[in-house]
Amino acid sequence: xxxxxxxxxxxxxxxxxxxxxxxxxxxxxxxxxxxxxxxxxxxxxxxxxxxxxxxxxxxxxxxxxxxxxxxxxxxxxxxxxxxxxxxxxxxxxxxxxxxxxxxxxxxxxxxxxxxxxxxxxxxxxxxxxxxxxxxxxxxxxxxxxxxxxxxxxxxxxxxxxxxxxxxxxxxxxxxxxxxxxxxxxxxxxxxxxxxxxxxxxxxxxxxx
Amino acid sequence: xxxxxxxxxxxxxxxxxxxxxxxxxxxxxxxxxxxxxxxxxxxxxxxxxxxxxxxxxxxxxxxxxxxxxxxxxxxxxxxxxxxxxxxxxxxxxxxxxxxxxxxxxxxxxxxxxxxxxxxxxxxxxxxxxxxxxxxxxxxxxxxxxxxxxxxxxxxxxxxxxxxxxxxxxxxxxxxxxxxxxxxxxxxxxxxxxxxxxxxxxxxxxxxx
Amino acid sequence: xxxxxxxxxxxxxxxxxxxxxxxxxxxxxxxxxxxxxxxxxxxxxxxxxxxxxxxxxxxxxxxxxxxxxxxxxxxxxxxxxxxxxxxxxxxxxxxxxxxxxxxxxxxxxxxxxxxxxxxxxxxxxxxxxxxxxxxxxxxxxxxxxxxxxxxxxxxxxxxxxxxxxxxxxxxxxxxxxxxxxxxxxxxxxxxxxxxxxxxxxxxxxxxx
Amino acid sequence: xxxxxxxxxxxxxxxxxxxxxxxxxxxxxxxxxxxxxxxxxxxxxxxxxxxxxxxxxxxxxxxxxxxxxxxxxxxxxxxxxxxxxxxxxxxxxxxxxxxxxxxxxxxxxxxxxxxxxxxxxxxxxxxxxxxxxxxxxxxxxxxxxxxxxxxxxxxxxxxxxxxxxxxxxxxxxxxxxxxxxxxxxxxxxxxxxxxxxxxxxxxxxxxx
DNA sequence: AATGAATGAGATTTCATTCAT
DNA sequence: AATGAATGAAATCTCATTCAT
Numbered sequence: 001x002x003x004x005x006x007x008x009x010x011x012x013x014x015x016x017x018x019x020x021x022x023x024x025x026x027x028x029x030x031x032x033x034x035x036x037x038x039x040x041x042x043x044x045x046x047x048x049x050x051x052x053x054x055x056x057x058x059x060x061x062x063x064x065x066x067x068x069x070x071x072x073x074x075x076x077x078x079x080x081x082x083x084x085x086x087x088x089x090x091x092x093x094x095x096x097x098x099x100x101x102x103x104x105x106x107x108x109x110x111x112x113x114x115x116x117x118x119x120x121x122x123x124x125x126x127x128x129x130x131x132x133x134x135x136x137x138x139x140x141x142x143x144x145x146x147x148x149x150x151x152x153x154x155x156x157x158x159x160x161x162x163x164x165x166x167x168x169x170x171x172x173x174x175x176x177x178x179x180x181x182x183x184x185x186x187x188x189x190x191x192x193x194x195x196x197x198x199x200x201x202x203x204x205x206x207x208x
Numbered sequence: 209x210x211x212x213x214x215x216x217x218x219x220x221x222x223x224x225x226x227x228x229x230x231x232x233x234x235x236x237x238x239x240x241x242x243x244x245x246x247x248x249x250x251x252x253x254x255x256x257x258x259x260x261x262x263x264x265x266x267x268x269x270x271x272x273x274x275x276x277x278x279x280x281x282x283x284x285x286x287x288x289x290x291x292x293x294x295x296x297x298x299x300x301x302x303x304x305x306x307x308x309x310x311x312x313x314x315x316x317x318x319x320x321x322x323x324x325x326x327x328x329x330x331x332x333x334x335x336x337x338x339x340x341x342x343x344x345x346x347x348x349x350x351x352x353x354x355x356x357x358x359x360x361x362x363x364x365x366x367x368x369x370x371x372x373x374x375x376x377x378x379x380x381x382x383x384x385x386x387x388x389x390x391x392x393x394x395x396x397x398x399x400x401x402x403x404x405x406x407x408x409x410x411x412x413x414x415x416x
Numbered sequence: 417x418x419x420x421x422x423x424x425x426x427x428x429x430x431x432x433x434x435x436x437x438x439x440x441x442x443x444x445x446x447x448x449x450x451x452x453x454x455x456x457x458x459x460x461x462x463x464x465x466x467x468x469x470x471x472x473x474x475x476x477x478x479x480x481x482x483x484x485x486x487x488x489x490x491x492x493x494x495x496x497x498x499x500x501x502x503x504x505x506x507x508x509x510x511x512x513x514x515x516x517x518x519x520x521x522x523x524x525x526x527x528x529x530x531x532x533x534x535x536x537x538x539x540x541x542x543x544x545x546x547x548x549x550x551x552x553x554x555x556x557x558x559x560x561x562x563x564x565x566x567x568x569x570x571x572x573x574x575x576x577x578x579x580x581x582x583x584x585x586x587x588x589x590x591x592x593x594x595x596x597x598x599x600x601x602x603x604x605x606x607x608x609x610x611x612x613x614x615x616x617x618x619x620x621x622x623x624x
Numbered sequence: 625x626x627x628x629x630x631x632x633x634x635x636x637x638x639x640x641x642x643x644x645x646x647x648x649x650x651x652x653x654x655x656x657x658x659x660x661x662x663x664x665x666x667x668x669x670x671x672x673x674x675x676x677x678x679x680x681x682x683x684x685x686x687x688x689x690x691x692x693x694x695x696x697x698x699x700x701x702x703x704x705x706x707x708x709x710x711x712x713x714x715x716x717x718x719x720x721x722x723x724x725x726x727x728x729x730x731x732x733x734x735x736x737x738x739x740x741x742x743x744x745x746x747x748x749x750x751x752x753x754x755x756x757x758x759x760x761x762x763x764x765x766x767x768x769x770x771x772x773x774x775x776x777x778x779x780x781x782x783x784x785x786x787x788x789x790x791x792x793x794x795x796x797x798x799x800x801x802x803x804x805x806x807x808x809x810x811x812x813x814x815x816x817x818x819x820x821x822x823x824x825x826x827x828x829x830x831x832x
Numbered sequence: 833a834a835t836g837a838a839t840g841a842g843a844t845t846t847c848a849t850t851c852a853t
Numbered sequence: 854a855a856t857g858a859a860t861g862a863a864a865t866c867t868c869a870t871t872c873a874t
Binding site: 661662663673674677682683 | 867868869870871872
């Protein structure tokens with residue numbers, strides 16, 4: 001019965017593919033795009049280079065696969081609204097979610113690499129920006145929309161305020177981390193988040 | 209009289225050095241750090257590779273020189289205060305100066321490359337962040353301080369507000385440009401700047 | 417059955433390795449260490465430079481391999497004692513064996529190169545001296561020990577006499593060859609050997 | 625008066641030449657022929673590379689000059705015969721003189737380098753062998769001749785015995801030093817010399 | 833006569849990719 | 854389908870030597 005064999009083969013093949021993407025992500029993040037080597041990736045994934053090339057036609061194709069895999073995890077903004085939450089409570093949770101997605105998934109390191117490839121692979125960079133940049137702000141915007149609907153924020157252009165909020169968070173937390181791989185979230189993150197929220201509410205808060 | 213000869217030689221040598229840095233900047237910006245080739249840089253500068261290496265001991269040293277040269281042009285924030293300027297006028301000019309420094313000198317492209325080198329050359333990245341990141345915000349902060357002193361802005365922590373302002377501008381203008389080398393300042397830049405100023409003044413404006 | 421493939425691959429690979437060492441020996445001997453080029457070695461071995469570097473991680477590693485290969489042929493001193501041989505017969509055969517190992521395997525040329533690398537690679541030089549210098553004398557000493565046991569030579573410190581014998585042979589035959597690559601064993605080698613034996617027996621011969 | 629100036633100029637020029645040869649010797653001995661760099665030699669001699677090339681047309685020519693300079697100091701065997709000296713006393717002094725010339729003037733290191741250049745510069749090697757090898761043995765032979773004339777040694781072919789003596793000394797003292805730049809004369813040099821003399825006298829001593 | 837910046841040619845080494853088995 | 858040895862093309866860097874001043 002070839003079916004069973006086929007299924008088995010496909011399963012093995014997919015596992016190898018996953019192992020490759022995994023090994024590739026680690027290598028790209030550690031050594032950068034140019035620094036990562038196909039041989040080492042293959043070795044780390046317990047696969048021959050030839051097999052690697054069966055799955056991904058080129059280094060760039062492999063890199064695209066890694067980016068897409070990471071970008072897929074955008075952060076979950078559902079269930080942010082608990083019954084007795086204040087405006088600040090909800091904004092705080094939204095900020096935390098935003099930052100978690102940015103820091104926990106190596107998204108910073110990935111952004112660095114993607115940016116570096118802008119001259120060489122503009123399409124990839126644009127797509128990644130859409131995934132890692134725009135999409136996250138859209139999620140944030142959805143939260144803002146809900147808050148406006150509930151009268152928690154003054155009515156305004158939420159697309160704009162979401163970017164403003166994102167910009168403030170990036171400046172305080174993300175930007176430094178882009179230039180230093182050892183910088184994570186600082187110990188006084190909470191306090192800083194609240195100062196950011198102060199700003200946000202000074203602009204977009206309801207007027208009472 | 210060796211002086212004449214020496215002076216001449218030095219002058220020629222310095223011109224070659226400048227030509228090398230120039231060619232290097234173009235190459236790095238076009239192809240990225242790894243993509244740029246010393247041979248091509250030397251060729252573009254009309255110099256042999258050996259001469260190139262007399263001036264810069266390694267590819268990295270050359271890159272550092274390029275970064276420093278670009279960073280040197282941090283933007284001139286003096287003479288921002290004209291007699292009858294409103295708060296908004298001054299902030300507008302400050303924003304324009306900030307954005308000019310960021311866009312006119314290829315600073316965006318350079319930032320991309322430096323970020324890409326974070327894993328491989330952390331020290332360089334940190335120094336560049338200090339030059340291209342922190343220093344620009346400091347200039348901005350000095351403007352804010354003056355405005356506070358003149359009662360144009362509510363008294364507050366100017367170090368913080370300078371970062372907030374910088375963060376907002378980056379999000380709206382810089383961030384997209386980091387992911388797309390063809391993105392410069394948009395046609396409706398003025399309008400966008402004014403929306404940013406609205407935000408800034410909502411937070412830090414004097415309360416009248 | 418991967419075994420067949422593996423075996424075949426290994427066989428091919430080993431042949432290439434041998435070809436590389438061979439080509440390398442010729443190049444090193446002809447042009448010296450610094451003068452030999454990896455590209456030419458690869459070409460002579462019908463192999464790409466990349467393959468060469470798969471087998472030997474560096475020029476130095478390749479040179480070490482060459483030295484070890486040559487050193488392996490230390491000369492065979494067994495079967496020197498025939499029933500009716502006189503003392504002189506046996507010493508003559510030992511001298512011939514010693515000189516054969518020194519001249520037939522390019523050991524002289526190799527010694528030259530190794531010596532030249534003394535400042536740059538002291539460890540290698542020391543090891544080579546152990547292989548090409550000490551070990552050969554040890555073999556000679558074993559022969560002397562047997563001759564003493566049979567009463568053919570006066571009892572004495574064989575470690576010392578072996579060095580004396582080796583020193584005399586080196587002076588007469590090896591030393592000139594070290595300074596002139598075209599000098600091999602001279603036509604009157606036999607006569608010279610016997611004069612050396614005269615000296616040796618004058619010192620260490622039994623007194624009858 | 626140009627004469628004074630000319631004389632002065634020539635004097636300066638000769639001093640520079642000497643400085644160059646000196647710096648060259650140090651560099652060659654330290655780094656080997658290939659390892660030594662013309663730029664560094666010029667720097668060490670406080671001279672420009674162009675001046676260096678005015679004095680010596682090429683690296684090889686400079687090396688030849690160094691070899692000749694060192695070879696010129698062959699050791700002084702005159703005044704070896706004191707009134708009441710025994711045979712052994714005189715031979716001891718001759719050995720000491722021989723070894724001093726070999727070890728004190730970096731002759732070992734120079735020999736290493738010359739040998740390395742045998743394939744590339746055969747003529748130089750042959751000449752050096754004549755200077756550093758043959759000539760020293762000739763001096764030794766002269767001493768032997770005198771000893772024969774005085775009845776201190778059995779009449780024999782002194783050209784041969786000088787080589788035998790030289791060979792024994794080389795084996796014991798020089799050979800190891802050729803493979804290890806840190807090896808000088810050992811602490812028990814005297815004892816070893818006397819064992820060598822024992823051998824020599826067993827062969828060539830007068831029979832009383 | 834002297835300088836030292838500049839050079840051309842070549843060195844070793846690396847790596848994404850292919851191909852015979 | 855999978856292997857891993859082999860490759861070609863290029864990269865960074867060095868150095869003896871020359872030349873304009």
